[in-house]
Amino acid sequence: MQYFTADTHFFHDRLLGMSDFAPRPFLSVEEMNETIINNWNKRVSPNDVVYHLGDIAILHTRPEKIALEKIFEVLDQLNGRLVLIKGNHDSRALFKYLQQHNHPVGDHQKFEFHDVGVLIKMNHRQYYMTHYPMMMGIVKQIINLHGHIHHYAVPVKENINVGVDTPETDYLAEKPPFGTPFSQAEIEQMVTQKAIDFAKRK
Template identity: 60%
Template sequence: MIYFTADTHFFDEHLTHDLHFANRDFLTTREMNETIVENWNRVVTDKDVVYHLGDIAQTASNHVGHQQVLEILERLNGQLVLIKGNHDPRALFKYLDRHQTPLTTEKPKFVFHDVGLILKFDHHQFFLTHYPLMLGISVNSVNLHGHIHHYAVNSQTNINVGVDTPEDAYLTVKNRPFGQPFSQAEIMEMVTNKKIDFQKRK
């Protein structure tokens, strides 16, 4: 299976009590980190692929900081396809690439993209980026993105897949575990229900 997430911001002390920009309230970054790891591994297996659309962590951009990020990412199940966010230094990607170990499937643990990529499934074309894109009038094209935390783009062609997204309200299942990546089926449900919501507004 494939999954999608963004803006985990591991180790980011500024977000543990920031209810204005990010919808999370933890006593410590350790509590936040462990919650994400536990809820992630509850659904993702090492045979799955998770597209992480940027802002992985907030640590010092040095060996110690990069090692912290490596250690927590190695605890996450699945292959991680990492798209660079504004808080992801290029040096971190180089460090992860040098120190990664193959999965049991013999695939690399980490795959890297600086800007984004295009993915096609369920008769849709998905533009995977960190920053939201404005696609304009399009047919079956959707931008999956992060960056804006608990905000949503006022367009039916944009879906925020970050851990703080308000767009999980488009899902039938409410109160999803914090930090759990969105499955392909959940993405399609969000796309469909956001489109219906916008049609009702006309």
């Protein structure tokens, strides 16, 4: 199975609390990290693939190696193989550290890395997965899955925010618990319902 997420921001203490930008009702980063890990692993199995569309973690502990070790320890607890698309808060040092500590999961490596984006085909559509929202123009059957904007949504029906803070879970019949990567079925439901919503606005 394939799953999709973005903007986990592990360890990012400045996001704690309720705000319009990124509502995260946790008292500590430890509670937030644990919640995401637990909800992730309840859905994702070890052999699944999760596309993480950037902004993995923010931790400014010094020396930097200690921060990288702590982020790796969290990511290594997550089930599945992680396809990591670089976000604006993801450093080259982090990707290099993860590559140095990569290890097999089945027939593949735990981590796969992309600087800009990944294009896949799913459910008779093409999905271009990036960290930043992309304005694709008038293109049939191409959907941009993205993160970056937290509790906001692009007012374009072809753009779907898959971040953990996304408001586009309003298009789902049932919202998954915080931090749960979205399934293919949930992505399809978001795409379909957002298109219906925008057709009504005309």
